[in-house]
Amino acid sequence: xxxxxxxxxxxxxxxxxxxxxxxxxxxxxxxxxxTCICGSDLWPYRGLQxxxxxxxxxxEYCGVVVEVGREVTTVRPGQFVVGSFCISDNTCPHCRFGFxxxxxxxxxxxxAQAPYARVxxxxxxxxxxxxxxxxxxxxxxxxxxxxxxxxxYAADAANVREGSTVVVVGDGAVGLMGVLxxxxxxxERIIAMSRHETRQRLAIEFGATDIxxxxxxxxxxxxxxxxxxxxxxSVLECVGMQESMTQAIECTRPGxxxxxxxxxxxxxxxxxxxxxxxxxxxxxxxxxxxxxxDLIDRVLAGKIKPGKVFDLKLPLADVAExxxxxxxRRAIKTMITV
Amino acid sequence: xxxxxxxxxxxxxxxxxxxxxxxxxxxxxxxxxxTCICGSDLWPYRGLQxxxxxxxxxxEYCGVVVEVGREVTTVRPGQFVVGSFCISDNTCPHCRFGFxxxxxxxxxxxxAQAPYARVxxxxxxxxxxxxxxxxxxxxxxxxxxxxxxxxxYAADAANVREGSTVVVVGDGAVGLMGVLxxxxxxxERIIAMSRHETRQRLAIEFGATDIxxxxxxxxxxxxxxxxxxxxxxSVLECVGMQESMTQAIECTRPGxxxxxxxxxxxxxxxxxxxxxxxxxxxxxxxxxxxxxxDLIDRVLAGKIKPGKVFDLKLPLADVAExxxxxxxRRAIKTMITV
Numbered sequence: 001x002x003x004x005x006x007x008x009x010x011x012x013x014x015x016x017x018x019x020x021x022x023x024x025x026x027x028x029x030x031x032x033x034x035t036c037i038c039g040s041d042l043w044p045y046r047g048l049q050x051x052x053x054x055x056x057x058x059x060e061y062c063g064v065v066v067e068v069g070r071e072v073t074t075v076r077p078g079q080f081v082v083g084s085f086c087i088s089d090n091t092c093p094h095c096r097f098g099f100x101x102x103x104x105x106x107x108x109x110x111x112a113q114a115p116y117a118r119v120x121x122x123x124x125x126x127x128x129x130x131x132x133x134x135x136x137x138x139x140x141x142x143x144x145x146x147x148x149x150x151x152x153y154a155a156d157a158a159n160v161r162e163g164s165t166v167v168v169v170g171d172g173a174v175g176l177m178g179v180l181x182x183x184x185x186x187x188e189r190i191i192a193m194s195r196h197e198t199r200q201r202l203a204i205e206f207g208a209t210d211i212x213x214x215x216x217x218x219x220x221x222x223x224x225x226x227x228x229x230x231x232x233x234s235v236l237e238c239v240g241m242q243e244s245m246t247q248a249i250e251c252t253r254p255g256x257x258x259x260x261x262x263x264x265x266x267x268x269x270x271x272x273x274x275x276x277x278x279x280x281x282x283x284x285x286x287x288x289x290x291x292x293x294d295l296i297d298r299v300l301a302g303k304i305k306p307g308k309v310f311d312l313k314l315p316l317a318d319v320a321e322x323x324x325x326x327x328x329r330r331a332i333k334t335m336i337t338v
Numbered sequence: 339x340x341x342x343x344x345x346x347x348x349x350x351x352x353x354x355x356x357x358x359x360x361x362x363x364x365x366x367x368x369x370x371x372x373t374c375i376c377g378s379d380l381w382p383y384r385g386l387q388x389x390x391x392x393x394x395x396x397x398e399y400c401g402v403v404v405e406v407g408r409e410v411t412t413v414r415p416g417q418f419v420v421g422s423f424c425i426s427d428n429t430c431p432h433c434r435f436g437f438x439x440x441x442x443x444x445x446x447x448x449x450a451q452a453p454y455a456r457v458x459x460x461x462x463x464x465x466x467x468x469x470x471x472x473x474x475x476x477x478x479x480x481x482x483x484x485x486x487x488x489x490x491y492a493a494d495a496a497n498v499r500e501g502s503t504v505v506v507v508g509d510g511a512v513g514l515m516g517v518l519x520x521x522x523x524x525x526e527r528i529i530a531m532s533r534h535e536t537r538q539r540l541a542i543e544f545g546a547t548d549i550x551x552x553x554x555x556x557x558x559x560x561x562x563x564x565x566x567x568x569x570x571x572s573v574l575e576c577v578g579m580q581e582s583m584t585q586a587i588e589c590t591r592p593g594x595x596x597x598x599x600x601x602x603x604x605x606x607x608x609x610x611x612x613x614x615x616x617x618x619x620x621x622x623x624x625x626x627x628x629x630x631x632d633l634i635d636r637v638l639a640g641k642i643k644p645g646k647v648f649d650l651k652l653p654l655a656d657v658a659e660x661x662x663x664x665x666x667r668r669a670i671k672t673m674i675t676v
Contacts, residue, residue, distance in 0.1 A: 093566075093568045093591070094568070094591065094593065097591065097592075098593060099592045099593035101592075101616065102592030102593065102616050104567075229442075230431045230432070242609075245609065253431070253432065253435065253437075254432050254435075254437045254439075254440030254622070255432065255435050255436065255437035255625075256435075260613065263613060264610045264612075264613050265610070266609075267608075267609025268607065268608055268609055269607040269612070270605075270606055271578075271580075271583065271606055271607065272601065272602045272603070272605065274602075274619075274621060275598065275601060275602050275622050275623075276622065276623070277622075278437060278439065278440050278620070278621070278623075280495075280618065280619070280620040281618070281619050281620070282617070282618040283612060283616070284592070284613050284614065284615075284616030285613075285614070285616075287593075
């Protein structure tokens with residue numbers, strides 16, 4: 001089959017590879033209904049994260065099971081499934097506490113920017129729907145696999161509640177999903193920090209009540225102004241840089257919470273400053289598996305439309321253009337049809 | 339009156355000073371029933387924190403109101419009161435959220451190692467009891483002012499719940515109060531990390547179920563062993579050094595929580611390491627005012643005996659010896675009678 005390979009910074013190719021096959025009795029092979037490019041794929045694309053040889057790209061996926069290993073019991077060929085970008089067994093203590101992304105058997109999914117993919121630990125990782133979903137719901141279901149699950153976790157980690165005042169730092173796909181999540185959790189006020197008109201529009205569509213275009217000191221001052229000097233109850237940090245983290249901390253009220261889901265690159269915290277700032281913090285790779293059943297239900301019930309985050313759709317052969325468009329910020333998020 | 343002054347590292351004196359008087363209409367003057375020396379007083383005593391000129395020491399206090407400013411309405415002369423080491427108005431947004439230690443009018447109490455003290459913002463800071471308490475309860479009530487309130491906050495910030503597995507890092511007075519607090523909150527297992535026999539005994543008396551004498555890597559390995567490789571739900575960091583903080587983080591399970599109340603000295607966190615560790619963190623000066631009514635009730639009802647933490651009682655004239663005894667770890671915590 002054709003699949004997406006990254007050879008180095010800026011070098012993504014669609015090339016012939018062997019079809020995936022069952023390697024362990026707990027594996028499943030799925031035929032993807034669609035796949036997509038993640039903001040985190042841009043870290044190695046931009047040379048900010050090393051890759052070891054050529055990398056099989058893609059970790060967001062949904063599709064139909066075509067084959068399962070002999071130990072797989074909860075999914076079967078013909079079923080439509082969504083899985084998390086984090087492979088987990090769903091039985092270890094960390095999974096039972098809802099932190100599947102720290103599963104003792106954790107692996108990170110790869111190779112999903114292709115027509116077929118192997119999913120390890122299929123029983124623990126995949127969630128099947130009762131019926132094959134309508135094709136127009138595929139983008140929404142695909143989004144639950146990572147980008148929505150991650151935005152949802154940011155809101156969950158930031159303790160968003162009914163009536164909360166929320167700030168979302170970062171207007172990438174994850175930040176926009178954070179806006180949608182905060183809205184779904186009942187936040188009263190959702191302030192999206194964004195300078196890009198198309199993203200501002202989408203943020204408002206997803207439930208943002210205010211847009212702050214300023215960044216850094218000016219952005220913090222504007223948030224303070226909008227919250228009468230108090231700061232927000234919950235701040236979602238969806239970037240992962242020192243500047244955005246500082247912005248997130250400063251925009252939170254004392255005793256408020258920061259959920260950080262942008263993988264930190266070059267970020268450090270000073271212990272004494274954090275102590276006196278008195279902010280609650282939780283970050284990490286999102287335990288999407290915890291949220292998947294609920295998120296899939298919301299999509300199937302038509303309550304949320306996270307698939308709107310895909311503003312570019314390309315066939316697999318054009319995957320390199322999908323990366324370029326995201327790198328150059330011409331696209332928020334690229335969906336790949338396979 | 340005689341009062342406690344610190345002139346520099348190791349230099350504490352009991353000297354004549356002016357009696358405190360009402361400076362603002364929101365002040366109260368109290369006659370102390372007892373006072374004490376805090377672990378945080380040892381930072382400047384050991385030269386690890388600068389002091390500006392001579393410092394009026396003491397921020398833990400309880401006693402009887404002798405005079406109030408004209409705007410004070412909730413306490414009156416003759417009432418027994420306890421206050422937090424953090425002065426707060428109890429009306430600002432941060433106080434209303436329960437984070438009195440970030441009050442917009444926050445001040446830190448001083449000058450309480452003396453027979454009389456001025457308490458600013460008396461209405462917001464002081465909590466009065468219905469009657470004058472029995473003299474034997476004074477040490478317990480005094481403890482609520484800071485050391486118990488801080489241990490309680492550590493447990494609260496670390497999300498201790500009914501049935502939790504808790505680790506307490508630090509066997510100073512605050513750590514021991516953390517043990518008592520975790521017990522009162524229903525923790526099932528409380529592992530106290532302590533190398534000192536007298537402190538181990540007190541930890542067990544306060545509710546510790548296990549003692550770990552090892553530190554650093556060996557201590558972490560022992561905690562992992564005791565928790566079947568999982569780590570604790572809640573860890574209370576009651577020291578404030580890099581080593582103890584690392585120990586706290588490593589002893590927590592993914593998704594677990596760390597409440598840190600030791601003022602961090604030279605502590606930094608790496609953003610990416612914290613991200614992948616996936617620990618929830620909240621620290622800061624304790625918002626004791628939030629907990630005071632409940633803690634006072636528990637003491638008056640005889641449910642908790644935090645005053646046992648005082649293992650040395652000295653008259654004010656001997657306050658310098660009280661500092662020495664704590665500095666040299668001959669005493670856990672010194673109570674001063676005035």
